[in-house]
Amino acid sequence: MNLISFLRDKKPYMIFFIFIVSFISLVVYLDGTMRVSLSNILYINLVSYILLLMVLIFDYILKIKYFKNLNDILNTHEENIYEAIPKPLTNEHELFSKILRKIEKDNQLKFENLYLDKIENMEFVTSWVHEIKTPIAVSRLIIQNSEGKELDEVLDSIEEELNKIDNYVEQSLYYSKIDDFSKDYLLYETEIPKVLNEIIKRNVKSFISKRIGMDMHDTEFSVLTDKKWLLFIINQVIQNSLKYTKNSGKIEIYCEKDNMELRLIIKDNGVGIKEEDLSRVFNKGFTGYNGRLFNKSTGMGLYLAKKMCNKLGHDISIDSVFNEYTKVTLHFPTLSDHLTIAKS
DSSP: OOHHHHHHHTHHHHHHHHHHHHHHHHHHHHOTTOOOOHHHHHHHHHHHHHHHHHHHHHHHHHHHHHHHHHHHHHHHTOSSHHHHSOOOSSHHHHHHHHHHHHHHHHHHHHHHHHHHHHHHHHHHHHHHHHHHHHHHHHHHHHHHTOTTSOHHHHHHHHHHHHHHHHHHHHHHHHHHHGGGGGGSOOOEEEEHHHHHHHHHHHTHHHHHHTTOEEEEESOOOEEEEOHHHHHHHHHHHHHHHHHHSOTTOEEEEEEEEOSSEEEEEEEEOSSOOOHHHHTTTTSTTOOHHHHHHHTOOOSOHHHHHHHHHHHHTOEEEEEEETTTEEEEEEEEETTOOGGGTTOO
C-alpha cells in the first residue's frame, strides 16, 4: 500500500472532516454575538488540518508495516497463509482474519475429501482391473482347452465369463455416474417380476454352472422407481448371492407388504457375513472377511446399491448369520415423497 492508496481509502473521512471544520468556522464567523476575528478562525482551521495530517501520518506509519507483510505473503507464495498473517490492528482486520481462517478450514476439509476420493478411486480401479482380468484369463483358458469339447459347451463357458466382464464394466459406469444421478433417472410404475426375470435371464449361465436353485414367489407387485437403476441395484445383490453361495445352493426371492412399505427380499444359503462386518457392508470399498477370503471383491457393489436406493427414495438392509444365510431387503416406502428424490 502506497500513500496515494492510503489517502484514497481515507477520502470519505477527510471530506467529512473538512465539511465539519468549514461549517463550524462559517457559523462562528457569521454569528454576530461572538467576536472571533477572521485570523483566529483561519488559525483554528490551520491547527485542525495539521492535527488531521498528523493523525493520517501516524495511521499510515502504523498500517504500512501491516500491509507490507500482507504483500510479502502474496509475493512469496506462503503455503500457510493464515499463520503468516500479521497481528490484526483493528476489529475489522480481526474479522477478516477469522473469515480467512474459516475459508482455510473449509478448503482443507475439501482437499482432504478430494484426496480420500482419489485414493478410493485408485483402489477401486486397481481392484476392478484385477477382477476383470480373471474372466479374461479364464476365457483364454477355455479357448486353449476347447479342443475335443462341444462348441455349445465352449460358447456357454465363454458367455458366462463375458457376463462377468459386462457386470464389472456396468459397475464402473454406474460408479462414474452416481454423482450426476439427477440428470439420468425417470420414475414410473415398474413391475417387480419383469425386473427380476430380466436379471435372472442375464445371470442364467451362473445359476446353471453352479447348479444354484431359484425359488421366486409372492412378487406380483409394482413400485414407483427408475427401472434402469433398480435393475442395477438388484443385479448387484444377485451377483453377490451367486458369488458367495456354494454349488447346489439356493436363492429365494419374495415380497412382503404392510401399510408402511413393500419389501423385496433376496435370501441365499451361502457363506453369510460375519457379525462384525454387517454394520460396514455398505461402506465404500469395504470387502470384509468374505472379500479377503475369496479375493475377488471391489467392495463397491453394495455401496452403489445403498447410495442409489437413497437417491430413489428406497432403502436397503442386510441380515445375515455367518455360514448359514444372507438376507438382503429392499424397502419401498408406500408413503414416500418422490418429489424430493436426487436432491442429496
